Structures are given as structure tokens and as C-alpha cells.
Amino acid sequence: MEKEHFINEVLNSTASLRQVRPGDDLYTRIEQNIQGRLKVSAATIWWVAASVAILVALNIAAFASAEKTSENQTTAAFAATLDNSNQLY
Amino acid sequence: MQFHLNDFRTIYDQYILMVYNLALNYLQNAEDAEEVAQDVFVQVYQSLHKFRNDATLKTWIYRITINKSLDFIKHRNSKKRFFIFGKRADPETALGKIANFEHPGVLMENRENAELLFSAINQLPENQKTAFLLAKLEGLSNPEIAVVMEVSISSVESLVFRAKTNLREKLGIKFEHYRKKK
Numbered sequence: 001m002e003k004e005h006f007i008n009e010v011l012n013s014t015a016s017l018r019q020v021r022p023g024d025d026l027y028t029r030i031e032q033n034i035q036g037r038l039k040v041s042a043a044t045i046w047w048v049a050a051s052v053a054i055l056v057a058l059n060i061a062a063f064a065s066a067e068k069t070s071e072n073q074t075t076a077a078f079a080a081t082l083d084n085s086n087q088l089y
Numbered sequence: 090m091q092f093h094l095n096d097f098r099t100i101y102d103q104y105i106l107m108v109y110n111l112a113l114n115y116l117q118n119a120e121d122a123e124e125v126a127q128d129v130f131v132q133v134y135q136s137l138h139k140f141r142n143d144a145t146l147k148t149w150i151y152r153i154t155i156n157k158s159l160d161f162i163k164h165r166n167s168k169k170r171f172f173i174f175g176k177r178a179d180p181e182t183a184l185g186k187i188a189n190f191e192h193p194g195v196l197m198e199n200r201e202n203a204e205l206l207f208s209a210i211n212q213l214p215e216n217q218k219t220a221f222l223l224a225k226l227e228g229l230s231n232p233e234i235a236v237v238m239e240v241s242i243s244s245v246e247s248l249v250f251r252a253k254t255n256l257r258e259k260l261g262i263k264f265e266h267y268r269k270k271k
Contacts, residue, residue: 006267007260010209013202014226018194022109022123027101030130031094037131054213 094181097134104147105130107227108154110194114226115158115218117207120232121165128175132157144236151237209259213252220248221256 108129113122132153140149169249195203210218219238223229223243231249 003261004266005265007257010202010206010260010263011256013199013206014192014195015190016196016199017226019110020113020119020192020194021107022105022119022126025107026109026123028096028262029126030101031132033127033131034094034097034134037135073234 097130097137100133100137100146103132104150108150111151111154111222111227112158113192114222116165117192118209119193121161122143125154125161128157128161129154148233148236151223152239155237159215159219169270197220198206205260205263206256209256209263213255214257217248217252217255220245221252 090185109122109126112125116122133150141179143164174270190207191200192202210221221263223234223237229243234245
């Protein structure tokens with residue numbers, strides 16, 4: 001009996017619960033958060049675009065350099081072969 | 090496409106009390122509830138253009154608040170586990186902050202009982218806790234809860250019934266401790 005009374009009393013303890021207001025600065029914080037995100041997203045787009053451009057440029061430069069090296073090596077190997085085969089003695 | 094901040098202010102004014110109080114009942118900490126309310130409204134601002142009218146704005150915001158609160162609890166619990174593991178601390182100490190929650194909206198004479206009730210609510214499974222909070226503290230009807238939780242009305246009835254049974258059981262145990270102390 002006493003136990004039932006206790007349980008019911010606890011279960012009904014929030015019956016007259018009143019709504020609570022958050023801090024007054026909450027809206028300002030939300031607004032700053034939203035505007036911050038908008039700014040960041042624009043900056044992020046530029047950073048990503050710049051990074052991609054640099055990456056592409058580096059790739060092209062590396063590819064061109066590798067091709068040049070390979071061409072030089074082929075010429076050098078050909079010249080060496082000619083030197084060997086055209087011996088005078 | 091984002092909408093104007095003036096429209097957003099109207100939505101904020103209309104729903105802030107609902108969002109903040111639901112988050113407060115879930116998280117049982119005023120600072121955490123403000124953090125979740127902030128996340129909820131940022132998401133509302135960013136996703137309002139995707140909002141379809143197959144649910145009311147209120148239901149949609151309720152859903153966002155519940156999801157954000159549950160995510161926050163999961164994140165908090167994982168941090169707590171790490172903290173407990175790292176520092177070899179007593180889990181009871183880490184849980185103390187939430188266990189002794191004094192709801193600022195509860196009448197002074199009910200504070201002690203409400204504290205007991207909130208600590209028992211915290212031990213309920215996630216969906217029972219949601220159904221109970223929406224029914225008991227938010228005052229929503231079963232059909233409204235069914236829409237928010239996206240389950241059938243009979244499931245809501247069952248969840249609320251099981252939540253109440255579990256709470257009675259847990260409070261019964263608390264009563265025994267309470268009597269032994271006296």
C-alpha cells in the first residue's frame with residue numbers, strides 16, 4: 001500500500017511541469033552558427049577548387065618530365081649502340 | 090536554396106520551447122539541451138527546402154529533436170566510456186551529473202520525486218523512453234506519437250504500457266532502498 005502510494009506519487013511528480021526557457025543568447029548563437037557555416041562552405045569550395053587545380057598542374061608537369069627523361073634515355077641508348085657497332089677496330 | 094532569416098526567426102519563436110524542453114527531458118542537462126536545440130535549428134534552417142508536406146512542420150521538428158537528442162546521448166555515453174576506461178574512474182561518479190538532475194520546471198515540493206522519476210526514465214530502452222516522454226511530459230496523444238515515431242498506434246500503446254510497467258518496477262526497487270535507509 002505504502003509502496004503503491006510512493007510509486008504513484010513519483011510517477012505524478014511531473015504532472016504540473018512548466019515549460020522552461022533557454023538562455024536569451026541561444027538565437028544569436030544559432031544565427032552565428034548558420035552564417036559561419038555559410039562562410040565556411042564558400043571558402044571550402046575555393047580551397048577545393050584551388051587544390052584540384054594545383055594537383056592537375058603537378059600531374060601534368062610530372063608526366064611531361066617523365067616523358068622527356070624517357071626520350072633522353074632512349075636517345076642515349078641508341079647512341080651507345082651506334083658507338084659500339086661502328087667501331088673502326 | 091536557403092530561405093530568409095526572418096522566416097527562420099518566426100519558426101524559431103514558434104518551436105523553441107517545444108524543442109528545448111523535449112531535449113531537456115531527454116538529456117537532463119540544461120547546457121546539453123541548449124546545444125541540441127542549436128543543432129536542431131541549424132538543421133531546420135539547412136533542410137527546410139527539403140521538407141515535404143507529408144508531415145506537419147511540428148512533427149518534422151519533433152523528429153529532428155528526438156534524433157539529435159538520441160545521437161547526443163550516444164556520443165556522450167561513448168565519451169563517458171572512454172573517460173572511465175582512460176582514467177579508471179568510478180562509473181557512478183561519471184553518471185552522477187545526470188542522475189541528480191533537478192528539472193527547473195518542476196514544483197519545489199516535487200523536486201525529490203521528479204529526480205527519482207528522471208533517473209528511472211533514463212534506464213528505459215530508447216523507444217520506451219521516447220514514447221513515455223512524448224505521452225507523459227509533452228502531452229501528445231497516441232496517434233500523434235505514432236506519427237512522430239513512425240510506428241502504429243498499437244505499437245505506441247504497447248510502448249507506453251511497457252514503459253510504465255518498467256518504471257513501476259524500478260521505482261519499487263527504489264522504494265525498498267528508500268525504506269531501508271529510513
